[in-house]
Every structure is written in C-alpha cells, then in structure tokens.
Amino acid sequence: MIRILVADDENLIRAALAQLLDLEDDLTVVAQAASGRAALDQARVLCADRGPDGGLDVAVLDLQMPEPDGIAVAAELAGLDVHSIIVTSHGRPGHLKRALAAGVRGFLPKTTEAARLAEVIRSVAGGGRYVDPELAAEAIGAGDSPLTPREADCLELAADGATIEDIAARAHLSPGTVRNYLSSAITKLGAANRHDACAIAVRMGWI
Template sequence: MNGHESHREQPAQRIRVLLADDEHLIRGALAALLALEDDLSVVAEAASGPEALAMARAHSPDVAVLDLQMPGADGVAVAASLRTDAPGCGTMIVTGHGRPGHLKRALEAGVRGFVPKTVSAQRLAEIIRTVHAGSRYIDPELAADAISSGDSPLTAREAELLELAADGAPVAEIAARARLAQGTVRNYLSAATAKLGAENRHAAVRAARERGWL
C-alpha cells in the first residue's frame, strides 16, 4: 500500500434506506433513482407491511420510506411498530391517497415525513435527509387539507364497527366478531351513520374512508 493511500479521506456514512411499496415497478424505479444519490443507500425493499417490519429488523435502516396502503399492514401501522422495534429508524409515508385522517394517524404514530407520490425522486431524497436529521416534513397541501377537514366525529368503537361492516357483513356477524349484542351494534352503526350524514351504513363506510377516518 502506498503511503498516501492510507490517508485518503473516507466517504461519509451513507443514510441506510428501507423502501416498502407493493407496486414492484414503482419501488424498483425509486430504488434505482435513490441509488444515484451519493449519500443514500437502499439496503432493503419490501412489498407488504409484515415484510417491511422483517426487513427493518434485519437491516437496521436509518429511514423507512413506507407506502400508505400495503397488504398485511398499512404504512402507518408499520411506522407505529417501528417506534418500538427500531426506535433509531425515522419513518415517512409516501401516498397516492393523502386523506386528512391518514395524516393525523401518521403523526400519532411518530411519522416524520408525509408526502404524495407525485413528489420527484430528487425532492424525496432531500426529505429523507430531513427525516434522518431528526426534523419533520409534511406536504403543505396535505397539511392544509387536514386542517380544513377537522377531526373524525366517530368514536373509536364506531369506527371499529364501521370497519367491520365495510365488506357488507350482516349485523349478526359484526356482533359476533366484536363480541357485542346485535342491538348494541345497531345503535353504534346508526350513530355513526347519523354523524356522517349518510343514508345507510354502507354509505357511511364510503364517506369515512374518503376522509381517511377508517
């Protein structure tokens, strides 16, 4: 080894990134674009919520870039789990469906970045650096929408039962799954439907999902 080689400046430590998105083409393209950044390294990819958790435990990323809607567990649920499983990992949500309720849930889960999928790869790289530095970045339009829409009027139990009713299940089945009396379930669903100004519980489910409250 030549003497001057031992004194070469060592490259700065790269930010280790986990990418989780069930759309393989988008995830692959994003990984390729982020790999062009000198200070970023995509150390793992995942196509579902459970896979993202497993990859985070195995690879100890600095930042996890999570799609909001994934099979098994959504990005917010993954972020909430990572607060315990990988407390040193900053989390951010990238979504094509940035509804107000999703942002509120994300912030409660400790997410430090919340951006739409329309963001450029270069801008995403900048936000990854921001999150890694311990700061927060919320897309201004998504934040404005969240402020204007207000909080969900539904109680936790009403939201839970609406979610159980989402696939058209009859009251008897919902009652069995929730371990409640059928009359109690009807009362909760009626209250939720009224609060949302919907014609029936099916319309209430749609209305709540459009606002990100389910």
C-alpha cells in the same frame, strides 16, 4: 451517505423507487422489502449489524401493504432509531394523523414531484420533518373523528356490505345495538345511509 430501506409490495414500483434514490450521490438503498414484515426483519438485521455495512438511517414505506401496514412498521422502527417516511397513493386526513401519532417523520402522496422525495429524505435524516402541505391543510380542516370506538367498529364491519346480523355476530353485540350505533354514526357524519357513512369515514381515513 444516507442509508435507506424501501418497502412496497408492488415490485415494479419498489424497484423503480430504489433505482431513483440510488442515483442520488448522497443516498444509498441498503435494503428492499415487499411486505411490512420483511421490512421489519431487514431493519432489525441491519441495525444489529455494527459492521461496515450495518446501520440504517431512513425507511421509505408504502402505506398500503399486507399486514403490518406502513404506519405499524414505522411505529416499530421508531424504537430502532430509524426515521420513517410514508408514501401513499390515497391522501386521507386520518391516515396522516395516525402516521404522525406513530412517530412518522415524513408523509407524502405519490403524486409529489420526484425531486421532493430526495429532499425530504435528506431533511428527515437530519432530524427534520415534512408533511405534504395540501394533506396537512385537509387534515386540519377535517378535524378528529366524531365517532366513538364502538361506532367506528360497527361502521368498519359494515363497510364490506355485511348485513346487520353479520355485524352483530362478528362484534358480539345485539342486532339492535348495532343498529343504534350505525344510526348514530350516520347522523354524526351527515350521511344518507350506512354505506354513505362508510364512504365518508373511509375518505376521511377514520376507519
């Protein structure tokens, strides 16, 4: 019997997903969490408990959650010998890369067929890996972020419509420097302006 933790901040979805998985004969949902923090707490308790109900095999984590997000949770869980599967609505190449770097064993968009999730859980529980083929292709095609860390910082701060002054203040930089970084990011991404650049970077999962 494979013991599963399901984490998603959308109660409706989490409950439905848990229900779906519990219906499989060889799967059992032993914990649910509505936030990354709750997921970690639950996992720690389960792993500490060596009794009949203790232990945890696989975590199914939504990527978009209040801090910490699914990838951060997966990185922590890797230390507890729990294999993680990330499920997400938005398939960004960058997210996939970060997830794999964090030791995630499975990554699939919410558009995948329901039956596949169970298959992937079984495979991951047995030590396998699974990445949605389409996403994998995108990630390979997209390549790595061409942005330097500072450029990415500035772009991230610019993403919510802040003005140069705001960004400079929040990044502890001179306004001119911010403009240079932004300009460089814009040309690197082939964008028309900073907001276009933000859109591209977000789509790629680079910020």
